[in-house]
Amino acid sequence: MEENQGKFTQDFRAMINIVFWNGLGMFFLEFIILYFCNQVLHASATDIGMLVSVQILGYSISSPIAGALTDKISKKKLVLLGSFGRATAYLIIYAGIILKTLWIMGCGTFSIGFGAGFFWVSLDTLLSEKSNKKNRTQAYGMRMAAVGRGQLLGSVIGFTIFGFAQGNNLSPFLLFSPILLYSMANFYAGFKFRNKVDDKIKFVNEETSNSEEKISSTLTLKKNWIYGILFLYLVILLSNFNGSLAKPFIQIYLMEFITQNTDLILAAYFCNGILTTILAPKLGKIIDKIRPEWGISLASIAGALFTLLLLQTYNFYLFTFLMIIDFTIASVAGLSIQNILSRISERNRGKIFGFQNLMGNIGSILGPVLGGILWDSFRPQTPFIVSIYIELALIPFFLLAIKSISPYLAEKIEEKKSISNQENQFQTDLAKE
Helix, strand or coil: CHHHCCCECCCHHHHHHHHHHHCCCHHHHHHHHHHHHHHHCCCCHHHHHHHHHHHHHHHHHHHHHHHHHHCCCCHHHHHHHHHHHHHHHHHHHHHHHHHCCHHHHHHHHHHHHHHHHHHHHHHHHHHHHCECHHHHHHHHHHHHHHHHHHHHHHHHHHHHHHHHHHHCCCCHHHHCCHHHHHHHHHHHHHHHHHHHCCCCCCCCCCCCCCHHHHHHHCHHHHHHHHHHHHHHHHHHHHHHHHHHHHHHHHHHHHHHHCCCCHHHHHHHHHHHHHHHHHCHHHHHHHHCCCCHHHHHHHHHHHHHHHHHHHHCCCCHHHHHHHHHHHHHHHHHHHHHHHHHHHHHCCCCHHHHHHHHHHHHHHHHHHHHHHHHHHHHHCCCCHHHHHHHHHHHHCHHHHHHHHHHHHHHCCCCCCCCCCHHHHHHHHHHHHHHC
16 A cells, blocks of 8 residues: 555545446456347347447447536546446346347447446546546556456356356346346445545645646637647547457457357457456556657557457467457557546546547447448458558657647656756756856
């Protein structure tokens, strides 16, 4: 606990631990929805892409609303609302699976997205307020790790029940019953968050930039500040579009070209989801030591490389290893972007995150739809190939976007002095003496 002194508020750990309960069903549900649509309903790739996009549409609608409310009312109430919304959505999806009705499942995935907007925008704002700016990426990594631990336990429980019920040809009501457990966990998390977290406790950074005051008093600076943020949001939109272009179809690609063994596919996705999130805090510590734009650039190059390698292998174990690395690298870029956004404004973080989710989700809505069309119209490899080119092409735009917004950040990015700068400073101090 001592190592966290000077990094986070005293209730930060309690807040992170509660997120564990919200993460219980994330992996199981993602796997089951794609598995059910592909293996039971025999839905096309375009239909699956639409189903994924509907969830993101719900997220897009609620995010700006949540962003505006987060800066005005209790964040705990919004997290509670988001948890209850997700819990209700799990029940709708369960009904859609039992009735084998795609449109009911679509209503459920939309509801998950709608509830997630209130939940994550408010939570991300609290994470920013309760962490030192020098450890901000680590804070978001710890959130991911808590979700990962929840996914681990939830997956063990869920797939044990699923495997037992499937092996004994039991009723679908029992086969998919873990979804009901995850619903109750989200209700529980909402109440616990309301009782354990104080949204009035904030971490006070010793040195805070007065950029916001300068921007609000100078028209030219305000225009440049707005243009810089809008350009950054545009790049985030394109990045999320690219990130969702191929990701929803990796599981289907694995089923059709690598192995038909459901147990192996499950193991691959289980290892990928758990390891990626558990490694997040360690990645966060590393990223906090370098400039965010370089973290994003390196992650983009490495991500493109490993996506290309994925397409070149048909060995299950090698494919799984490369997939884990690819997803982990993608999380690095996401943590760096969150770091930048949390520094833009201290007074309007909710709006910043809300609008970021809106822009990013617009890209994430379009991505799966186009990915499904590319899969059905050309080759299954086409969404992945297009994604590689776009990822590399976005690097200079990310660098330019971050450079344009850096002078106006409320919390500045720390510059590391070079050796030559240190020598010049030493000579200046010596001359003064």
